[in-house]
Amino acid sequence: MIQFYNVSKIYKNKVPALLDVTLRIKKGEFLFLVGPSGAGKSTLIKLIYREEVPSRGQVMFNGKNITRFSSGEVSRLRRKIGMVFQDFRLLPNKTVAENIAFALEVTGASRENIRQAVPLTLAKVGLAKKIDQYPAKLSGGEQQRVVIARAIINNPVLIIADEPTGNLDPDTSGEIMKLFQNINRSGTTIIMSTHAWDIVDRMKHRVIRLKNGKVEGDEDSGVYNLAT
Amino acid sequence: MKIAGCTTLLLNTMFYACREAAISMVRNFWMNIVVVFVIIVSLVILGGAILVVLNADYFASSLESDVEISVFLKPDLDQNTVLEIGERIKDTPGLLEVEYISKERALEQMKASFGERAGILKNLEQNPLPDAYRIKVKDVNQIAALAQSFEKFPGVDKVRYGQGLLEQLLLVTYWVRLLSMALVIALGLAAVFLIAATIRMSVLTRQNEIGIMKLMGATNWYIRVPFFIEGVMLGLIGAITAVAVVSWGYMELLQRLEVAVPFINLVPETAVLTSVLVVLLGLGVLIGATGSLISIHRFLRV
Ligand SMILES: Nc1ncnc2c1ncn2[C@@H]1O[C@H](COP(=O)(O)OP(=O)(O)OP(=O)(O)O)[C@@H](O)[C@H]1O
Ligand SMILES: [Mg+2]
Numbered sequence: 001m002i003q004f005y006n007v008s009k010i011y012k013n014k015v016p017a018l019l020d021v022t023l024r025i026k027k028g029e030f031l032f033l034v035g036p037s038g039a040g041k042s043t044l045i046k047l048i049y050r051e052e053v054p055s056r057g058q059v060m061f062n063g064k065n066i067t068r069f070s071s072g073e074v075s076r077l078r079r080k081i082g083m084v085f086q087d088f089r090l091l092p093n094k095t096v097a098e099n100i101a102f103a104l105e106v107t108g109a110s111r112e113n114i115r116q117a118v119p120l121t122l123a124k125v126g127l128a129k130k131i132d133q134y135p136a137k138l139s140g141g142e143q144q145r146v147v148i149a150r151a152i153i154n155n156p157v158l159i160i161a162d163e164p165t166g167n168l169d170p171d172t173s174g175e176i177m178k179l180f181q182n183i184n185r186s187g188t189t190i191i192m193s194t195h196a197w198d199i200v201d202r203m204k205h206r207v208i209r210l211k212n213g214k215v216e217g218d219e220d221s222g223v224y225n226l227a228t
Numbered sequence: 229m230k231i232a233g234c235t236t237l238l239l240n241t242m243f244y245a246c247r248e249a250a251i252s253m254v255r256n257f258w259m260n261i262v263v264v265f266v267i268i269v270s271l272v273i274l275g276g277a278i279l280v281v282l283n284a285d286y287f288a289s290s291l292e293s294d295v296e297i298s299v300f301l302k303p304d305l306d307q308n309t310v311l312e313i314g315e316r317i318k319d320t321p322g323l324l325e326v327e328y329i330s331k332e333r334a335l336e337q338m339k340a341s342f343g344e345r346a347g348i349l350k351n352l353e354q355n356p357l358p359d360a361y362r363i364k365v366k367d368v369n370q371i372a373a374l375a376q377s378f379e380k381f382p383g384v385d386k387v388r389y390g391q392g393l394l395e396q397l398l399l400v401t402y403w404v405r406l407l408s409m410a411l412v413i414a415l416g417l418a419a420v421f422l423i424a425a426t427i428r429m430s431v432l433t434r435q436n437e438i439g440i441m442k443l444m445g446a447t448n449w450y451i452r453v454p455f456f457i458e459g460v461m462l463g464l465i466g467a468i469t470a471v472a473v474v475s476w477g478y479m480e481l482l483q484r485l486e487v488a489v490p491f492i493n494l495v496p497e498t499a500v501l502t503s504v505l506v507v508l509l510g511l512g513v514l515i516g517a518t519g520s521l522i523s524i525h526r527f528l529r530v
Contacts, residue, residue: 051443071448079445089440105244106446108237150444 001027001158001189002048007057009043009213017043019213020057025191027157030184032200033193034224035210041193042086044210045160048191049081050074079107082151084161086193088143090135090150096122097131100150107154121153124179126172140167148176152183159183161192165199177203197224241450248454249461252430259429260462263422267466267515268473270415271508275474277408278504284401297363297371297389299378310359313383317361322374324364331357358385369398416515419466423459423519431455431527438528452528456520463516467509474508475501 002025009018018040025031033041046052047059050066059066066077082103090099100121101114109117122128125145135143144167151159159180165173177199184190194200200207200223207222208215253260299317301310310328318326329337334357339346363378365371371389379387431438438451478501 049443075442075445075447075450077445078443081445083443085443089443091437091440102441103444105240106441106444106450108241110236110240111243 001025001029001062003058003060004044004047005058005060007047007054007059009040009047009052010055016213018047018054021213021215022057023208023215023218025189027189028184028187030180030190030203030205031192032203032205032207032222032224033191033210034195034197034200034207035216037195039210040213041210042162043213045162045191045193048158048160049078049083075106079154080157082154082156082159084144084147084151084159084164086162086166088135088147090143090146092135095132095134096127096138096146099135099146100153103150103153109154117153121149124152125149126175141169141172144168145172145176148179152179156188158189158191161190163193163195165194165196173199200224242453245450245453245457249457252434252454252458253461255433256426256430259426263419263426263462264466264469266415266422267419267463267512268470270412270419271467271470271512272473273408273415274412274511275470275504275508276477277404277412278507279474279478279500280404280408281401282500284397284404287397297365297375297378297387299361299363299381299384300386300388301359301361302383302385303358305359305383309383313381314361316381317363317378320374320377322366322370324366326364327362329360329362331355331359334358334360372398416511419463419515420519420522423462423516424522426462427455427459427520427523428527430458431523452524455524455528456517459516459520459523460513461516463512463514463519464509466515467512470512471505471508474504 004021004023007018007021008016010016021044033044035041043052047054048061048066050069053067061077064073066074069077091102094102097118100118104114104117119128119131122131125148127142127145127149130138130142130146135146138146144164148161148164151161161180164180165176168176173196180190180192181203204221206220207217207224209217209222299313301313305313314326314328317323332355335355338357342348363374365374375387375389378384441451
């Protein structure tokens, strides 16, 4: 589904965030992206939904070179991907329901559809009661779950979650992981960056380990840290 | 099936776009009031000017039948020269009808118009009237120019037309046309730039939102349309108000004039008002669309 060919990303400050990364991700996979802070996990993710373009190399999605996509093709690509942003990116002047509905509206879904899907999806992340709240009134963990709901609402073929459990208590993060697991069983590919070693070790999925912008390890059913 | 799917998709999208435009309009309420006010003022001026010009033209054309150019010839020209001048006049483009009135006929006509008192004319020793051509023109606006050209013909003594009334009327409509045109263009441009400024403001206040929409997969089209709708709506609201003001004003004027000066007849309301309405609405939409397109083009590089 996704291939990286010798991808490097150098930001304007000349720091290489990714260096010569080559990897392939198959459809239906559940993949953890681990590594210390600043290793390049978010950068790798941004290259997939094309918030960033690689400085060198190519990124392919379903056999198409997305580095050459026109803006219309980029929009279509993004509508296939559910994004959980590390920094949330919720709209402060829209309610939880409106924030989530947003992701469906851009696809041209009907209001009827949206009216049904929003509470259903919020229930899945355990936020049914907060449907009419504004994001500022929610705790960090609740905001994070709103972001997750927004990512899964339009049944994307790929979910990319950048540290989706970073603000969650162990119980809630366990719930979210179960939710991701179920979504993955129905055929959706999931890429998740995380520092939560316990989750990685418990779930026994593929692990790609990044360090200083390079792929240091890539194992099926891996663990967070090889040394332990 | 597929086409139906496409149209509902489009309808949904249009609904969201209109909703976003409405939200944005409420958010920039005071700015929008100013913009709409400027549009109203410029369109009311334009509408008023159109009505004045239309009425002047209408009045002019009602005078037109009475208005002819009379070309008086010098006395004691021989018959050939008189005919030659007639031919030259007939060769001039833009004329409807040329009639030769010999001095004898002129005298006859004068006698006829004097009726019972025609006796006064009986004791004339000789006919004091000149030979003349009476000319009807196609376009009253051309009358002054034509009269001037006839004046230069050799053998022509004097040229008369319209007793000056028509000329003055035409001069008035000329200035009304010119001034209102200048004013409307200036105000129209101001309105366009004000619309551009409001749209710019709503683009800037929604920068964050636009960025997130893009990441959710919104197309450029999807992001731009609400701003376009906002601009067009502002133009339309201004135009509708202006149309209401102009038609109310005109009908009021018609009623008052009917009572005060019944012999002046203005163009009846239905005929004029529909055309004015169409012009104003069209222009309002054009102003709104242009203004918003300018800002979308300059500040919405998505
Ligand atoms: N927009 C940017 N402009 C400049 N440098 C950037 C930008 N984004 C990231 N970087 C740099 O690129 C490197 C990799 O950053 P990245 O966000 O990919 O790390 P990360 O693995 O996601 O870290 P974390 O676990 O803290 O989220 C860092 O050194 C960071 O300073
Ligand atoms: Mg990161």
